[in-house]
Amino acid sequence: MSDEKIVLYDSDQAAHRGVPPEGWISARGNWFGNMPHSEDMARSDGCTHKKCPVCKENVIEKNRWQCSECSAKRIDESFQSLEEVEWCFDSWPVCLCNGEHYFFDEDELEFYIEHHMELGYDCFAVAGLDLVNCKPIFAPELDEDHFELPDEDGDLNRLPSPIYEAVLQYNKAVRECEEPTSWMPGNKRLKVKARP
Numbered sequence: 001m002s003d004e005k006i007v008l009y010d011s012d013q014a015a016h017r018g019v020p021p022e023g024w025i026s027a028r029g030n031w032f033g034n035m036p037h038s039e040d041m042a043r044s045d046g047c048t049h050k051k052c053p054v055c056k057e058n059v060i061e062k063n064r065w066q067c068s069e070c071s072a073k074r075i076d077e078s079f080q081s082l083e084e085v086e087w088c089f090d091s092w093p094v095c096l097c098n099g100e101h102y103f104f105d106e107d108e109l110e111f112y113i114e115h116h117m118e119l120g121y122d123c124f125a126v127a128g129l130d131l132v133n134c135k136p137i138f139a140p141e142l143d144e145d146h147f148e149l150p151d152e153d154g155d156l157n158r159l160p161s162p163i164y165e166a167v168l169q170y171n172k173a174v175r176e177c178e179e180p181t182s183w184m185p186g187n188k189r190l191k192v193k194a195r196p
């Protein structure tokens with residue numbers, strides 16, 4: 001726990017009304033006037049923490065959207081809402097539904113379980129993970145028109161032809177390449193099936 005003093009959004013320390021001139025003043029001494037949003041702006045400036053806007057209970061740092069509990073609940077709800085498919089260690093990569101860990105083979109999955117879950121590696125432990133399939137992300141093609149910027153006369157500056165040719169060449173390579181540049185979580189929930 002740090003020694004930092006916690007100032008909640010709706011506490012008297014976050015902001016107060018003061019003069020002169022009449023208006024809202026934050027704990028940092030900034031004056032926000034007397035407009036409809038002045039109180040909100042002064043409190044936001046002066047506070048360090050606020051109540052989680054989702055559960056309205058837990059205290060979070062003011063720049064966060066929600067508390068860890070609400071965030072975990074939201075991730076679990078979105079995981080449960082995905083279509084379920086059976087998975088028998090036969091398609092890789094797979095990942096946790098929040099995208100925090102990707103597994104490219106069974107060794108990586110085993111390593112993760114042994115080091116993060118304090119469980120032996122077996123189907124039961126794997127089934128306890130929120131695993132989803134992965135969707136490939138391919139390199140994007142370049143839009144050659146993107147480089148045609150108007151000059152001060154409003155005429156389009158065309159790309160010099162060696163560069164234009166290189167863009168076409170690049171796009172050809174992108175279309176022909178079957179290897180993804182990265183992966184993202186897919187939309188299928190994996191139901192782990194024991195190996196036959």
Ligand SMILES: [Zn+2]
Pocket residue numbers: 052053054055056057058066067068069070071
């Ligand atoms: Zn919350």
